[in-house]
Amino acid sequence: MPFRAKPPTGVGLIRTVVRSETKQVPQSKYSLKVSVPDRSYEPFIFEGFVSIANDEASQRPVKILRDTGAAQSFILFDVLPLSDNTYCGSSVLVQGIEMGFVPVPLHFVNVHSELISGIFRVGVRPKLPVKGVTFIMGNDIAGGKVVPVLEVLDKSDHSLSNELAQSYPHVFPACAVTRAQARQMGDVIDLSKTVLFKEDDQEDGLCTTSKKLITSDKQPRGSEIAPQLHDILLTVTPEKVIECQKGDISLRKCFASVISIEEAKTKETAYFMEAGVLMRKWAAHDTVSDWSEVCQVVVPTPFRQQVLSLAHDQAWSGHLGITKTYNRVLRHFFWPGLKSDVVQFCKTCHVCQLTGKANQTVPRAPLCPIPVVGEPFEKVIIDCVGPLPKTRSGNQFLLTIMCSATRYPEAIPLRTITAKTVVKALVKFFSTFGLPKVIQTDQGSNFMSKLFSSVLKTLCISHQVSSPYHPESQGALERWHQTLKAMLRKYCMDTSTDWDEGVPFVLFAIRETIQESLGFSPADLVFGHTPWGPLKVLKEHILSPTPSSAPKNVLDYVSKMRERLHAACALAQKSLSSTQKRMKLHYDKKAVGRSFAPGDQVLVLLPIPGSSLSARFSGPYLVEKKLSDTNYVIKTPDRRRSSRMCHVNMLKAYNMRDSPNSSSRKPVQPAVSSVAAVVLKPGWYLEEDKEDGLELRHTLQQCERLCNSEMLKKLPSQMEHLDKDQTKDLILLINSFLTVFQDVPSRTSILEHDVDVGDAVPISQHPYRVNAKKREVMKSEVAYLLQNDMAKPSNSSWSSPCILVPKPDGTSRLCTDYRRVNAVTKSDSFPLPRLDDCIDRI
Numbered sequence: 001m002p003f004r005a006k007p008p009t010g011v012g013l014i015r016t017v018v019r020s021e022t023k024q025v026p027q028s029k030y031s032l033k034v035s036v037p038d039r040s041y042e043p044f045i046f047e048g049f050v051s052i053a054n055d056e057a058s059q060r061p062v063k064i065l066r067d068t069g070a071a072q073s074f075i076l077f078d079v080l081p082l083s084d085n086t087y088c089g090s091s092v093l094v095q096g097i098e099m100g101f102v103p104v105p106l107h108f109v110n111v112h113s114e115l116i117s118g119i120f121r122v123g124v125r126p127k128l129p130v131k132g133v134t135f136i137m138g139n140d141i142a143g144g145k146v147v148p149v150l151e152v153l154d155k156s157d158h159s160l161s162n163e164l165a166q167s168y169p170h171v172f173p174a175c176a177v178t179r180a181q182a183r184q185m186g187d188v189i190d191l192s193k194t195v196l197f198k199e200d201d202q203e204d205g206l207c208t209t210s211k212k213l214i215t216s217d218k219q220p221r222g223s224e225i226a227p228q229l230h231d232i233l234l235t236v237t238p239e240k241v242i243e244c245q246k247g248d249i250s251l252r253k254c255f256a257s258v259i260s261i262e263e264a265k266t267k268e269t270a271y272f273m274e275a276g277v278l279m280r281k282w283a284a285h286d287t288v289s290d291w292s293e294v295c296q297v298v299v300p301t302p303f304r305q306q307v308l309s310l311a312h313d314q315a316w317s318g319h320l321g322i323t324k325t326y327n328r329v330l331r332h333f334f335w336p337g338l339k340s341d342v343v344q345f346c347k348t349c350h351v352c353q354l355t356g357k358a359n360q361t362v363p364r365a366p367l368c369p370i371p372v373v374g375e376p377f378e379k380v381i382i383d384c385v386g387p388l389p390k391t392r393s394g395n396q397f398l399l400t401i402m403c404s405a406t407r408y409p410e411a412i413p414l415r416t417i418t419a420k421t422v423v424k425a426l427v428k429f430f431s432t433f434g435l436p437k438v439i440q441t442d443q444g445s446n447f448m449s450k451l452f453s454s455v456l457k458t459l460c461i462s463h464q465v466s467s468p469y470h471p472e473s474q475g476a477l478e479r480w481h482q483t484l485k486a487m488l489r490k491y492c493m494d495t496s497t498d499w500d501e502g503v504p505f506v507l508f509a510i511r512e513t514i515q516e517s518l519g520f521s522p523a524d525l526v527f528g529h530t531p532w533g534p535l536k537v538l539k540e541h542i543l544s545p546t547p548s549s550a551p552k553n554v555l556d557y558v559s560k561m562r563e564r565l566h567a568a569c570a571l572a573q574k575s576l577s578s579t580q581k582r583m584k585l586h587y588d589k590k591a592v593g594r595s596f597a598p599g600d601q602v603l604v605l606l607p608i609p610g611s612s613l614s615a616r617f618s619g620p621y622l623v624e625k626k627l628s629d630t631n632y633v634i635k636t637p638d639r640r641r642s643s644r645m646c647h648v649n650m651l652k653a654y655n656m657r658d659s660p661n662s663s664s665r666k667p668v669q670p671a672v673s674s675v676a677a678v679v680l681k682p683g684w685y686l687e688e689d690k691e692d693g694l695e696l697r698h699t700l701q702q703c704e705r706l707c708n709s710e711m712l713k714k715l716p717s718q719m720e721h722l723d724k725d726q727t728k729d730l731i732l733l734i735n736s737f738l739t740v741f742q743d744v745p746s747r748t749s750i751l752e753h754d755v756d757v758g759d760a761v762p763i764s765q766h767p768y769r770v771n772a773k774k775r776e777v778m779k780s781e782v783a784y785l786l787q788n789d790m791a792k793p794s795n796s797s798w799s800s801p802c803i804l805v806p807k808p809d810g811t812s813r814l815c816t817d818y819r820r821v822n823a824v825t826k827s828d829s830f831p832l833p834r835l836d837d838c839i840d841r842i
Contacts, residue, residue, distance in 0.1 A: 048113030
C-alpha cells in the first residue's frame with residue numbers, strides 16, 4: 001500500500017493548502033465577512049483600494065497588512081471579480097514556516113495605498129492567516145517601505161494632485177492647472193511658444209496653441225541643467241516660409257534680383273530659389289576660400305524678431321555683443337536691414353542693459369561745485385563714522401562736523417549714533433560756535449528721524465539732504481574722513497592707546513594746517529591768528545625773550561582783528577573759487593551732460609537686498625520729477641521705499657524693445673548737403689552695400705542741392721532783428737548778386753589753385769573695384785558735375801581713383817583719393833593764417 005504523507009498543520013502567516021486548481025479561483029456569491037485583526041498587527045495595518053486593471057468601476061476597499069517577512073503579496077479571492085482576463089498565466093510556489101510548498105495563481109491587480117500604488121502581480125488565496133485582513137502586502141510590492149511616512153523629494157510629485165483634490169475638496173478648492181503651472185511642471189510644452197511663432201496672429205504663425213507635446217514624467221537629469229532643445233530649435237514648415245516671403249513687401253527687391261542656381265555659383269552675392277524658398281549666396285569680402293561661402297535663408301518680417309531672440313536671448317546664445325550676434329545670424333539667415341535690426345535688438349535687451357559690460361560705463365555728469373559760503377559756521381556738514389574698534393570708554397563711533405566756509409573740523413567720540421545722542425552732541429557744539437543757518441547731512445536714519453527734524457525746526461535751522469549713494473555731495477567732509485582715520489591709525493600704532501584718546505591731538509594738527517583749497521588754516525579763519533603749537537613754542541624758546549610791549553587799546557585790537565579776519569576770509573573765498581574751477585575743468589574732461597524727463601524709464605544703481613556693500617542696476621523705473629540738473633525722484637514700487645531721490649550718475653537710460661511687428665528702421669529723409677539727395681524706397685538695396693557702413697540712395701531722380709530760392713522768398717522775415725535801413729541795404733546787396741545764391745552750386749573764376757609736382761613721374765592709378773550700386777552713384781555724381789560745369793573731361797596722364805564716403809545723414813560724398821599725388825606735391829612756404837586770428841580781426 002503506498003505511503004501518503006499527512007498534510008501539515010499551518011503555522012505563522014502562511015497556511016499550506018493542497019489544491020488541484022492553479023488557474024481559476026472560484027468566485028463567492030457572498031460578501032466579505034469583516035473581523036477585527038489582532039492588536040499586535042495594528043502598527044502595520046492601513047487602508048487601501050484595489051481594482052481590476054483598466055477598470056476603475058471595480059474598485060473595492062481593502063485592509064492591508066504590511067508583512068516584511070513575505071516575499072509575495074496576497075489578496076482574498078472574493079474581494080474582486082477575478083477572471084481569465086486578469087490571470088497572468090502562471091503561478092508561484094509559496095513556502096510557509098512549516099517548510100511546505102503551495103502553488104498560488106497570480107492575477108494583475110491595481111493597488112492604491114498610502115505606501116505604494118500601481119498594477120502588480122498578486123497571489124489569490126481563499127483565506128489568509130490573519131483575520132480581518134483582506135490584503136497582505138509583501139516585499140515584492142513595497143520593497144523596503146514598511147509604513148507610510150513623509151517622504152522628502154528633490155522635485156515635487158504632482159501625480160496624486162487629482163486624488164488629493166477629490167479626497168480633500170476643502171483643501172484643494174481649485175482643480176484647474178493653468179498654462180504657467182503646466183510649463184513650470186514641465187508636463188506640457190506648447191509649440192506655439194517656439195521661436196517662429198507670430199504672437200499677434202495665431203493664424204499667421206507657424207504653429208497653433210492646440211499643438212502640444214506631452215512628455216514623460218521622468219525626465220533625465222540633463223534636462224534640468226541645460227535648456228530643452230525643443231525650446232530653441234527652429235520649427236517651421238517650408239510652405240509657411242514660402243507664403244510669408246511672397247507676401248513680404250521688404251523682399252520685393254530681393255525677388256527681383258533672383259537668378260538661377262547655376263548663375264549664382266559664379267557670383268559672390270546672389271539671390272536664387274531653392275525648393276521654392278528664397279535663398280541668398282554670400283561670401284565675406286576678405287575671404288577667398290570656398291568654405292567661407294554660405295547659403296542664407298531670407299527671413300520674412302514676421303519671423304525676424306524670433307530669429308534674433310534665438311541668436312541673442314537664449315541660454316545657448318550667451319547674450320553676446322552686436323558684432324558676434326550679427327555674424328552668427330549671417331551664417332544662416334539674412335534680410336534687408338539685418339545689421340540695424342541686430343543693433344537695435346541688442347541695444348534694447350533687458351538682461352544686457354541690467355548687467356552691462358566693463359567697457360560700457362555710465363558717463364558721469366558735469367560737476368556742480370558747491371556754492372562758496374561767506375560767514376564761518378553759517379553752514380555746517382555733519383556725518384557719522386563707524387563702527388570703529390570699541391575702546392575702554394565704550395566709544396565706537398565718531399560724529400564729525402565741518403564748517404563749509406572755513407573747513408574747521410570737529411570730531412566727537414560717541415558710544416551710539418542714535419538721534420538722541422547726536423542731538424545732544426550738536427547742542428554742545430552749537431553752544432560754542434553758535435547756531436548755523438543750514439545743516440547738511442546724508443539720508444541716514446538718525447538724521448531723517450522725527451526727533452532730529454523737530455530739534456532743527458525748534459532752532460530755526462534749515463536741513464539739506466545730500467543725494468543717496470553719492471558721497472561727492474559731501475566731498476569736503478568725506479575726504480577729511482579718510483585723513484582722520486589714517487591719522488588715528490598712526491596714533492594708535494605709535495602710542496598703543498585707544499583711538500578716542502588721540503582725537504584732540506589729531507584735530508589740533510588738522511586745524512593748524514593750511515587747507516589747500518582755501519590757502520589758510522581753519523584756525524586762522526576762525527580765530528584770526530595761528531594757535532600756539534609745539535613748533536611755535538620751540539621757535540619762541542630759541543629766540544631771545546623780547547621785552548613786553550606797551551598795553552594795547554582794546555578797541556584798536558578788535559578793529560585790527562576784524563579787518564584781518566575779513567581780509568583772510570575774502571582771500572579764502574577767492575582761493576576756493578579758483579580751486580573749484582580747476583577741479584571742475586579736470587572733472588568735466590570725460591563728463592557728459594545727461595537729462596531725463598518725467599515719465600522716462602531708467603535703470604537705477606541700487607544695493608542688492610541683503611548685501612549693502614554690493615550694488616547692481618535694477619529696474620526699469622519711472623522718473624517721477626526732476627529736482628535739479630543732477631537730482632531726480634525715481635519711483636521704486638518694488639522696494640521698501642516707493643520713491644527715492646537719485647543722482648544722475650546712478651541712472652542709466654532704459655531702451656524699450658519695440659513690438660515684433662514694428663519696424664525699427666527709420667526712413668531716410670532728403671537732406672541739404674553737397675551730395676545729391678534722392679528718393680529712397682525702404683528695402684530696395686542689397687546688404688553688401690550696407691555692410692561697410694554705407695547706405696546708398698536711389699540715383700534715378702536728381703534734386704537740387706540747396707534751398708536758396710525758398711530762403712529768398714521769406715528773406716524779409718529773417719531780418720526782423722535789423723532796423724529798416726539795414727534790412728533795405730542787405731536786400732539790395734543780395735538782389736545784386738542773385739547768381740551767387742542759386743539752388744545749384746557754381747564755381748568761381750576769381751582764383752585758381754596750381755598743384756606743383758615738380759619733375760615727378762606722372763601717377764596713373766586704376767579705378768577701385770566697386771559693386772554695381774556704388775558705380776551707379778558715382779556715375780550720377782560725375783554726370784552732375786559735368787552738367788553744372790564743375791568738372792570737365794581730361795586726357796591727362798595723371799589719374800587718381802574716386803571713392804564714396806558715407807555722411808551722417810545717410811547720403812554719400814564723392815571724393816578723389818589724392819594720397820599718392822600729395823606725396824610728391826611741393827607745398828607752399830607761405831604760412832597759412834590761423835582761423836582764430838582771422839575771427840579776432842573781424
